[in-house]
Amino acid sequence: MPRLPVITGLGFITSIGNDRASVLRSLRELRHGFEPRTFFQNPALAVKVAGTVKGFSFPTPNWRDWRWPESVQVDRELVRGLAPHGVYALGAVQQALAEAGLTAADLAGGDTGLFCASAGSPFLLGAFLDQMRTTRGERGNPMGIVSSIAGTLNFNLAAHYKISGAVCGFVSACASSSHALGYAMDEIRLGRQRRMLVVGAEDMCDESILPFATLRALSNQADPNQASRPFDRRRDGFVGTGGAVALIVEEAGFARSRGARVQAELVGWGQAGDGHSVAASHPEGAGLAEAMRRALDDAGVPAGQIDYVNAHATSTPAGDRSEALALHRVFTHTGAHPKVSSTKALTGHGLSLAGAMEAAFCTLALSEGLIPGAAHLVEPDPVCEGLDLPRHTLALQPGLVMNNSSGFGGSNVCHVLRRAGP
Amino acid sequence: MTSEPSSSSGPSSSPVNPLERIRHFPDDVRASFVRYQTTGDVAALDPVIYAILNDYIPNKPEQPLSSFPGSTLLIEGLGFDSLAITEVVFFTEELLGITIANEEILQVRTLDDLRGFVHAKAPGRKPV
Numbered sequence: 432m433p434r435l436p437v438i439t440g441l442g443f444i445t446s447i448g449n450d451r452a453s454v455l456r457s458l459r460e461l462r463h464g465f466e467p468r469t470f471f472q473n474p475a476l477a478v479k480v481a482g483t484v485k486g487f488s489f490p491t492p493n494w495r496d497w498r499w500p501e502s503v504q505v506d507r508e509l510v511r512g513l514a515p516h517g518v519y520a521l522g523a524v525q526q527a528l529a530e531a532g533l534t535a536a537d538l539a540g541g542d543t544g545l546f547c548a549s550a551g552s553p554f555l556l557g558a559f560l561d562q563m564r565t566t567r568g569e570r571g572n573p574m575g576i577v578s579s580i581a582g583t584l585n586f587n588l589a590a591h592y593k594i595s596g597a598v599c600g601f602v603s604a605c606a607s608s609s610h611a612l613g614y615a616m617d618e619i620r621l622g623r624q625r626r627m628l629v630v631g632a633e634d635m636c637d638e639s640i641l642p643f644a645t646l647r648a649l650s651n652q653a654d655p656n657q658a659s660r661p662f663d664r665r666r667d668g669f670v671g672t673g674g675a676v677a678l679i680v681e682e683a684g685f686a687r688s689r690g691a692r693v694q695a696e697l698v699g700w701g702q703a704g705d706g707h708s709v710a711a712s713h714p715e716g717a718g719l720a721e722a723m724r725r726a727l728d729d730a731g732v733p734a735g736q737i738d739y740v741n742a743h744a745t746s747t748p749a750g751d752r753s754e755a756l757a758l759h760r761v762f763t764h765t766g767a768h769p770k771v772s773s774t775k776a777l778t779g780h781g782l783s784l785a786g787a788m789e790a791a792f793c794t795l796a797l798s799e800g801l802i803p804g805a806a807h808l809v810e811p812d813p814v815c816e817g818l819d820l821p822r823h824t825l826a827l828q829p830g831l832v833m834n835n836s837s838g839f840g841g842s843n844v845c846h847v848l849r850r851a852g853p
Numbered sequence: 854m855t856s857e858p859s860s861s862s863g864p865s866s867s868p869v870n871p872l873e874r875i876r877h878f879p880d881d882v883r884a885s886f887v888r889y890q891t892t893g894d895v896a897a898l899d900p901v902i903y904a905i906l907n908d909y910i911p912n913k914p915e916q917p918l919s920s921f922p923g924s925t926l927l928i929e930g931l932g933f934d935s936l937a938i939t940e941v942v943f944f945t946e947e948l949l950g951i952t953i954a955n956e957e958i959l960q961v962r963t964l965d966d967l968r969g970f971v972h973a974k975a976p977g978r979k980p981v
Contacts, residue, residue: 495877511940570943570946573942574936574940
């Protein structure tokens with residue numbers, strides 16, 4: 432019998448809540464996590480909203496100035512090598528372990544692997560390089576590299592939790608943590624690991640978000656209630672966010688043998704490239720459609736059985752349009768009509784964090800019996816005609832859901848999750 | 854003649870007040886550093902050295918570091934690893950405005966070695 436990866440624990444540090452209960456409430460009540468923000472202390476900038484992570488503060492690159500909630504346990508010895516998103520990640524992992532009935536010690540040894548995704552910390556990398564430039568290369572913080580480059584998450588978490596299974600970081604921009612989760616599924620299915628810790632995270636800092644304004648990809652809406660509105664005709668870009676989400680993925684038999692509660696089954700995943708542009712999505716959503724088909728094939732599930740799609744839609748004019756066309760190709764044109772929403776309307780776009788965060792939302796949908804609504808959707812783009820975009824969260828029990836992610840370079844990743852069997 | 858300690862005798866990555874760098878140290882340690890700044894007496898840096906070590910030691914001992922014999926080895930005796938030592942070196946460089954070469958680090962093996970090295974390297978009045 433093939434090995435089945437299942438999800439037994441979730442942890443959330445997000446703009447819409449720093450624990451499962453508050454995230455669930457935000458999804459049910461469609462509460463967003465946006466606040467006004469003056470990027471780089473410049474009120475003249477057009478970008479004025481961010482998906483802030485509450486209870487954390489990183490005012491300078493010096494960790495001694497950082498603050499986090501008391502519920503997050505961070506040793507001084509550890510924080511020196513962390514980026515802000517590493518602090519978020521510790522909070523998320525601690526929650527996920529507790530939910531899965533595990534301790535930190537359970538991650539040590541070779542049974543558990545760790546796949547992570549973040550873009551690194553532009554905030555800390557910039558400060559580190561400034562320091563080196565100022566001293567003309569003569570001096571730099573010894574922790575400057577490990578705290579800032581892409582991979583900082585896996586460097587720190589693997590060492591801290593003494594993980595000796597597979598350890599890797601994934602870099603495919605906004606599809607990164609979806610890749611991490613997909614390959615974690617494969618580690619389980621191939622029998623290489625019995626448990627995988629998957630973590631997606633990003634800094635919630637000006638340096639991580641505002642650079643996207645150069646691509647004209649950020650919303651210029653000053654009203655937090657209107658800034659992120661995927662699939663709406665008046666959408667004008669995404670709202671940036673940060674945070675961390677952790678998922679404990681285990682082989683089903685292994686999880687059940689230790690009495691763990693299975694929250695959802697990971698039954699398939701697929702990926703496909705657009706082969707088109709370094710930054711823009713394919714105008715017809717070709718790669719995303721193919722990734723969805725491959726995920727369905729991998730799961731052995733026809734499109735008509737998918738009850739809900741958590742769309743990647745970030746609220747950019749071009750990206751949402753291409754995803755709508757991809758959804759039509761895979762679903763509408765085959766007579767399938769799943770509910771569709773993008774929870775980025777509430778959270779903002781978490782970049783490398785997005786895929787893991789939204790897979791966790793899909794897990795909540797399956798385990799708690801809900802279908803998140805399409806928040807802030809007032810006037811759907813005509814291209815969405817035929818898509819079922821619920822305006823409110825529905826108290827319905829989905830059986831199968833799909834999670835979509837797309838990243839720079841036309842990297843598309845989709846997962847299929849199933850309600851846990853008895 | 855007593856030379857005035859200076860924070861600009863080496864490359865400094867930012868114009869941060871040295872006292873700001875040690876704002877998290879206990880009051881008596883900060884007072885000792887002020888004494889060094891005022892008088893140039895490098896012996897007043899000893900509590901600062903112990904505070905820096907205490908900041909970066911991978912596993913804190915039950916006894917204060919100042920109670921250990923001066924011959925205690927930093928790596929074998931106190932559990933410092935190479936990464937923690939680079940952090941001590943970096944912090945010391947930034948605080949005192951000095952530059953410490955790799956070859957110099959390799960000569961420092963014990964607590965006394967470190968104290969002696971900092972005394973010699975820091976701008977200020979050397980012990981007789």
